[in-house]
Amino acid sequence: MPVDVDAAVISNTRLSDDYSVLALAAPAIATHALPGQFVMLKTSRGRDPLLRRPFSIFQILRHDDGSPRGVTVFNKRIGKGTSLLYDVEAGARLECLGPLGRPFDPVDPPVLAWMVAGGVGLAPFVTLAEALIARGTAVTLFYGARRAADLHCAPIFERLGVSIAVSTEDGSRGTPGLITAPLSTALSAIPASQPLRLYVCGPTPMMRAVAGVAASHGRPCDVSLEQVMGCGLGGCYSCVVPARDAGGVPHHTRSCIDGPVFDATRIVWEALVH
Amino acid sequence: MPVDVDAAVISNTRLSDDYSVLALAAPAIATHALPGQFVMLKTSRGRDPLLRRPFSIFQILRHDDGSPRGVTVFNKRIGKGTSLLYDVEAGARLECLGPLGRPFDPVDPPVLAWMVAGGVGLAPFVTLAEALIARGTAVTLFYGARRAADLHCAPIFERLGVSIAVSTEDGSRGTPGLITAPLSTALSAIPASQPLRLYVCGPTPMMRAVAGVAASHGRPCDVSLEQVMGCGLGGCYSCVVPARDAGGVPHHTRSCIDGPVFDATRIVWEALVH
Amino acid sequence: MDLSVAIGSLRIPNPLIAASGCFGYGVEYADSVDLSSLGGVAVKGLFLAPREGHVPPRIVETPSGMLNAIGLQGIGVHRFIDEKLPELRERKATVFVNICGTTIDEYVELARILSDADGVHAIELNISCPNIKEGGITFGCSLPGTHNVVSAVRRATRLPVIPKLTPNVTDVASFARAAEEAGADAISLVNTFLAMAIDVETRRPKLTNIVGGLSGPAIRPIAVRMVYECRQAVKLPIIGMGGIATAEDVLEFMIAGATAVQVGTASFVDPFIWTKLLDGIRAYMRRHRIETLSDLTGTLDTTARHKAWISS
Amino acid sequence: MDLSVAIGSLRIPNPLIAASGCFGYGVEYADSVDLSSLGGVAVKGLFLAPREGHVPPRIVETPSGMLNAIGLQGIGVHRFIDEKLPELRERKATVFVNICGTTIDEYVELARILSDADGVHAIELNISCPNIKEGGITFGCSLPGTHNVVSAVRRATRLPVIPKLTPNVTDVASFARAAEEAGADAISLVNTFLAMAIDVETRRPKLTNIVGGLSGPAIRPIAVRMVYECRQAVKLPIIGMGGIATAEDVLEFMIAGATAVQVGTASFVDPFIWTKLLDGIRAYMRRHRIETLSDLTGTLDTTARHKAWISS
Ligand SMILES: Cc1cc2nc3c(=O)[nH]c(=O)nc-3n(C[C@H](O)[C@H](O)[C@H](O)COP(=O)(O)OP(=O)(O)OC[C@H]3O[C@@H](n4cnc5c(N)ncnc54)[C@H](O)[C@@H]3O)c2cc1C
Ligand SMILES: Cc1cc2nc3c(=O)[nH]c(=O)nc-3n(C[C@H](O)[C@H](O)[C@H](O)COP(=O)(O)OP(=O)(O)OC[C@H]3O[C@@H](n4cnc5c(N)ncnc54)[C@H](O)[C@@H]3O)c2cc1C
Numbered sequence A, B: 001m002p003v004d005v006d007a008a009v010i011s012n013t014r015l016s017d018d019y020s021v022l023a024l025a026a027p028a029i030a031t032h033a034l035p036g037q038f039v040m041l042k043t044s045r046g047r048d049p050l051l052r053r054p055f056s057i058f059q060i061l062r063h064d065d066g067s068p069r070g071v072t073v074f075n076k077r078i079g080k081g082t083s084l085l086y087d088v089e090a091g092a093r094l095e096c097l098g099p100l101g102r103p104f105d106p107v108d109p110p111v112l113a114w115m116v117a118g119g120v121g122l123a124p125f126v127t128l129a130e131a132l133i134a135r136g137t138a139v140t141l142f143y144g145a146r147r148a149a150d151l152h153c154a155p156i157f158e159r160l161g162v163s164i165a166v167s168t169e170d171g172s173r174g175t176p177g178l179i180t181a182p183l184s185t186a187l188s189a190i191p192a193s194q195p196l197r198l199y200v201c202g203p204t205p206m207m208r209a210v211a212g213v214a215a216s217h218g219r220p221c222d223v224s225l226e227q228v229m230g231c232g233l234g235g236c237y238s239c240v241v242p243a244r245d246a247g248g249v250p251h252h253t254r255s256c257i258d259g260p261v262f263d264a265t266r267i268v269w270e271a272l273v274h
Numbered sequence C, D: 001m002d003l004s005v006a007i008g009s010l011r012i013p014n015p016l017i018a019a020s021g022c023f024g025y026g027v028e029y030a031d032s033v034d035l036s037s038l039g040g041v042a043v044k045g046l047f048l049a050p051r052e053g054h055v056p057p058r059i060v061e062t063p064s065g066m067l068n069a070i071g072l073q074g075i076g077v078h079r080f081i082d083e084k085l086p087e088l089r090e091r092k093a094t095v096f097v098n099i100c101g102t103t104i105d106e107y108v109e110l111a112r113i114l115s116d117a118d119g120v121h122a123i124e125l126n127i128s129c130p131n132i133k134e135g136g137i138t139f140g141c142s143l144p145g146t147h148n149v150v151s152a153v154r155r156a157t158r159l160p161v162i163p164k165l166t167p168n169v170t171d172v173a174s175f176a177r178a179a180e181e182a183g184a185d186a187i188s189l190v191n192t193f194l195a196m197a198i199d200v201e202t203r204r205p206k207l208t209n210i211v212g213g214l215s216g217p218a219i220r221p222i223a224v225r226m227v228y229e230c231r232q233a234v235k236l237p238i239i240g241m242g243g244i245a246t247a248e249d250v251l252e253f254m255i256a257g258a259t260a261v262q263v264g265t266a267s268f269v270d271p272f273i274w275t276k277l278l279d280g281i282r283a284y285m286r287r288h289r290i291e292t293l294s295d296l297t298g299t300l301d302t303t304a305r306h307k308a309w310i311s312s
């Protein structure tokens, strides 16, 4: 059951001109959050912007004694609400509703966990990596960005013991080009007998491409979709994606409560609007 | 010519639960402001609240070298916009348009200047007192409030050398009752040969009463009216008051550009909405 | 204090109804909101058959409002009765079923089917969805159309019949009168305002459907005026809505003439709005010594405080 | 870059016109805004005779909008010509005079008087003021009324005639057609939406006039839709307005079909908005390599990007 917390901003760390990490005091949300879940944040106190905005839970914050203190979100400035959040200062208060949505399902050893992130799609993977590593599962992160300056937070993953492969479209770091290339290479190098699951979050074309690569290698693949969301609770039907039901028939299904995490084979990619 | 300054909040000093003094960095406005003029302040950066709010210029702030630094406003929290201003912190920015409106006309010695203020109507009188005292005019402030706790800023006037008479409705300080009583008494005690001008700002019923007292003593009286204002520049006709033109014919006249300061005898008090 | 109000023969514990299309089928909220504590739940608009609705993007935010073009995606009346109604019944929700059809016969058949279902308390006739052609808007924009569909449904069911009016007309009060004459038990208004938004960088509409319906605080002043106009035109109970976000807004609609209200868009922003609204209403009743909330309906005082002092 | 646009025979340097009733008679702003740099100034609605307007309060703020019930206070056409027009002429303003009457004869007489005055560039026929009974709204809400008043004025003047349409109708495009058939040179829309607000503590209307007109960003999505509908119905140039506050908003109206725009409420909030809007428009033209701004009018691309992948 989600709760709504009038959360104090603990800090807002600007990583670049458009990325920041916003830390919110929200113990009631931190206590129950699972990897891949999200919060709906009110970006101002007035009625403009009116609606909340969805954000993956990036990190769980804890007090020294380990008790839950709050959550962070990894914010990319792309419009009105995310700009307001980028500019927020410590001490302000933001209404924060969560945790929401269907989480990732972390695999256990000997299954390998490969996380594939594009840009701000990195957000759900810190908590997923923690959950995987806590189970003893080996984790690799494939992380693609436009340029080296957009590759944020790699140290967090390194500290957790995650292996990292990086690509940039402009070739300024790691493999030049899209992340699908090094991913395909790596998948080809793994014996089919080695069980493995892919977890993907990023721009829709990237997720679609990765889902294709996964399918061609016969690997299970979970994707976390990003749709415009009015409510986050199943009330408005704004966030639908074309997905196949158990019988294989495609339907518009609500990504806020049926997702945001979906088995990639359920998604009718050619019909998914981005 | 008014200017629009994206003014930094220098400080916001809370005087009580509902009064604060907001200091704004706006040298271009401070340079030209005259006593009784006002500014239009945007109380938030979004579109809700949409319109600016009018505020008298309370004080002119100066740098150590005497050069103009900005203005303060004396803010009373009564609704949405004034609550936002009460809560504003130093460092924020507010759009501030001014100086606007017809100012007070300060008298010269030997004419006495009696300022009559009710509640937040104190706001225009610091700058007026300064202008009067700079001319050598003797200044008295009659200051009425609901209770002692609502009598703010008397020390500012004392430091300027203004004589102060105070009344409170609950009798907790000064003369009990309305300010019109001590004012009438004082007016009766002054010989008719002593020239004197009244300057009044406060709730409409109080200004009307004082205008009546002034008329019955045959004293000139300027009032600063407070109407809801959409633009502050004569564009919208929202701020009209019933006033007599030179021929004695009553008309709706715009208090933002024809006022806010009016000769009390021009106002058709029985028709003035409050 | 008595917060209950009567919509025709139906008495509900308080005037707050979750607006159709803004609260799913109610069951989505069953764990976070006590459905029995609401005045009612107006479920998402239902056709006879399931519908997939419009291609996303389906919503876009606007100043103090939002556009939607969901296109009445829904599971159809039969699956609703089988899959959702039992839980609503169990949770003791007062259920307003919002129905949509392309023909009068479809409305009549929906009403018949729902009359036989256990746990349906009222039928809201959606003749006002602005963003699909088949959603009854042709009935909602024509006086005879409104009259005919309401009287046909009226004859087909014992449940209270509540046509939901569109604000996209010149004279909403005439539609209220048509509904009254046709035997409606109440009217609800307003549905959304037909509107659009354009992405200037691509020069394309922001909604795939091109146009959508405007809702939220932005429209409240127009909706209040329409409720006030209808109050003067008909005796029927009015369920008012459009931009309600605070207890003060609820009271504003009631004073203008509403017996009950619906809250839509604001419940997206705050899903726990219901207890806040009830608390605010109770505080107002205490402050104004109002024992019976329904006494407030239609109490707007329009005797002018100030006479024009000059011939205008 | 060419920002000029043509309203019939009248070419104006850019599409930004100060909206009637929101810019006084223009002269109030002459010291702070270079009037000749605007596309035009639509002066406050004028009757033949002076009017005192409604008793205050005349405005009230609403979410992202405001209500006004000024009641067309004004100095009358003769004093306008004697006292204001000379300064407007001197400042090289392009002057749109907004006229209001109770009868067709009054409109005709106003048009005749203004045709003889030096410095009037166009006549905007206000048949849409929502908050007075005599402000022509009876013409504006009736198709024959609109047709008759437009054609009568058309015959009475050589100046461009621009009826201003009300949004408070079911089908605004039919009014655009009526205006076109009657010989209008352009149409302007929207005037304000009839609306109201109530003080719940006193249970009185917040405006002395009870109802008022809603303007500001809140109404923009409805206004854009109406401009788009009219664009498809008529060939006339359209002057679009309603909630414009940014350069993006100007462009949105133009893409929807407006040749020029008016800005009202937003200029209350920012009297220096004009240069900001022009700068934003120029930046957009550079970014999109647009040489001639008027090429943008009506370029909305409604070819669906996404086909429905499932029958709905
Ligand atoms: C489950 C979920 C998790 C998310 N997690 C994160 C996160 O951790 N960090 C992060 O920075 N962002 C995340 N997002 C995306 C984020 O919600 C949007 O960037 C945000 O809502 C945009 O708000 P805005 O006011 O800045 O943009 P607006 O001013 O509203 O819009 C700017 C532009 O962005 C487009 N846009 C708006 N919302 C979205 C969206 N959801 N997806 C794609 N385009 C959009 C608009 O159509 C418009 O063109 C997530 C979205 C979802 C659904
Ligand atoms: C020339 C001038 C100078 C002013 N100087 C000061 C000043 O120095 N300090 C100060 O605190 N206030 C001053 N005011 C009043 C101030 O502008 C209002 O209190 C403010 O606009 C209210 O905004 P709000 O958003 O808080 O109230 P809202 O939420 O908009 O309204 C709350 C209630 O107050 C009423 N109200 C709104 N505006 C006014 C008004 N102008 N006068 C009376 N009632 C109003 C509304 O009708 C409503 O009932 C001045 C007003 C004028 C015209």
Ligand SMILES: Cc1cc2nc3c(=O)[nH]c(=O)nc-3n(C[C@H](O)[C@H](O)[C@H](O)COP(=O)(O)O)c2cc1C
Binding pocket: A236, A237, C019, C020, C021, C022, C044, C045, C046, C068, C070, C072, C098, C126, C129, C164, C190, C191, C192, C214, C215, C216, C217, C241, C242, C243, C244, C262, C263, C264, C265, C266
């Ligand atoms: C996303 C969304 C979906 C809606 N779906 C329906 C619907 O299915 N049937 C209906 O009658 N009204 C529907 N409406 C209209 C609302 O019930 C309500 O009339 C309108 O939104 C105004 O209220 P509000 O401002 O409180 O949202 C919908 C509104 C929204 C925002």
Ligand SMILES: Cc1cc2nc3c(=O)[nH]c(=O)nc-3n(C[C@H](O)[C@H](O)[C@H](O)COP(=O)(O)O)c2cc1C
Binding pocket: B236, B237, D019, D020, D021, D022, D044, D045, D046, D068, D070, D072, D098, D126, D129, D164, D190, D191, D192, D214, D215, D216, D217, D241, D242, D243, D244, D262, D263, D264, D265, D266
């Ligand atoms: C205070 C005020 C006064 C107005 N007076 C007039 C008027 O005299 N004549 C007219 O045609 N429109 C009048 N209007 C309507 C505006 O010209 C414009 O159509 C409307 O406000 C929508 O534009 P906006 O949202 O940019 O303000 C007035 C609007 C306001 C807010």
Ligand code: FES
Binding pocket: A228, A229, A230, A231, A232, A233, A234, A235, A236, A237, A238, A239, A240, A254, A255, A256, A257
């Ligand atoms: S966001 Fe409202 S249903 Fe998913």
Ligand code: FES
Binding pocket: B228, B229, B230, B231, B232, B233, B234, B235, B236, B237, B238, B239, B240, B254, B255, B256, B257
């Ligand atoms: S406030 Fe607009 S005319 Fe005075």
